[in-house]
Amino acid sequence: MSENPEKGETAAGTEKSAGQRVIIKKYANRRLYNTASSSYVTLEHLSEMVKEGVDFVVYDAKTNDDITRSVLTQIIFEEENRGGGQNLLPIQFLRQLIGFYGNSMQAFLPSYLEMSLESFTKQQERLRGQLANMAPGKMPGIGVYEEQIRQNMALFDRAMKMFSPFAYVRPEDAPAPPPEPAPAPQPAAPTDDSLADLKRQLAAMQEQIAKLATKS
Numbered sequence: 001m002s003e004n005p006e007k008g009e010t011a012a013g014t015e016k017s018a019g020q021r022v023i024i025k026k027y028a029n030r031r032l033y034n035t036a037s038s039s040y041v042t043l044e045h046l047s048e049m050v051k052e053g054v055d056f057v058v059y060d061a062k063t064n065d066d067i068t069r070s071v072l073t074q075i076i077f078e079e080e081n082r083g084g085g086q087n088l089l090p091i092q093f094l095r096q097l098i099g100f101y102g103n104s105m106q107a108f109l110p111s112y113l114e115m116s117l118e119s120f121t122k123q124q125e126r127l128r129g130q131l132a133n134m135a136p137g138k139m140p141g142i143g144v145y146e147e148q149i150r151q152n153m154a155l156f157d158r159a160m161k162m163f164s165p166f167a168y169v170r171p172e173d174a175p176a177p178p179p180e181p182a183p184a185p186q187p188a189a190p191t192d193d194s195l196a197d198l199k200r201q202l203a204a205m206q207e208q209i210a211k212l213a214t215k216s
Contacts, residue, residue: 022049022056026067032058047075 022036024046034041049056050072058071080087100109 022054024056024058024071025061026058026071027061032071033061043071043075043078046071047079050075 020036022034024041025033025035027033032041032043032046033039034045046056046058056068057066058068059065060067076089080089100106
C-alpha cells in the first residue's frame with residue numbers, strides 16, 4: 001500500500017454524513033490521516049475530537065487492523081506527561097490497574113470502570129449546577145465525590161454478586177476465622193507434701209529391690 005493516502009479519501013469513499021464515524025488511518029511513518037477532512041492530524045487533534053464527542057476509529061493503513069485502543073492509550077500517555085498539575089491518574093490507581101492484568105477479576109474491571117465513568121459523567125451536570133448556585137469561594141467538600149464513589153462501589157458489588165453469587169466475596173464481608181482454641185492448662189507445680197510422698201515411694205522401691213537382690 002502506498003504511504004500517501006489518496007486525496008479526498010473518506011470513510012465510505014463519499015462525503016462524510018453528519019454523525020458518521022470518522023476513520024483515521026495510521027501510516028508507517030506514524031502520521032495520522034483523517035479520511036473525512038482529507039488532512040493529516042496529530043494526537044492533539046484526536047484528543048480534541050474525543051472531547052468534542054466525535055466518534056472515530058483508527059486503522060493501521062498497511063494491515064487494516066483496528067488500533068484505536070493503542071492510539072487512545074497513547075493520547076492518555078501524552079496528556080499525563082504534560083505536567084503542570086493536570087494529571088488525572090493517581091499513581092496508586094495505576095499500580096492497582098497494572099495489578100489487575102492476569103487477575104481473576106480482570107474480566108469484570110472494564111465493565112466496572114465503564115459504569116463508574118458513565119455514572120460520574122451523568123452527575124457532571126448536576127454538580128455543575130450546584131457549583132453555579134453556590135456563593136463565590138464556597139466549593140463543595142470532598143464528601144460529594146466520596147458519596148459518588150460509595151454509590152459506584154455498591155453498584156459494583158451488586159453486579160459481582162449477580163455474575164458470581166458464590167465466588168465473589170469482599171474482604172470486609174468475609175466470615176471471621178474461628179477463634180483459636182484455649183491453651184491447655186499448665187500442670188500445677190509440685191507441693192512439699194507431694195515431694196515427700198515421692199521420696200517415700202522411691203525409698204520403699206529401693207528396699208524391695210535390695211530384698212530381692214539378697215534372696216537371689
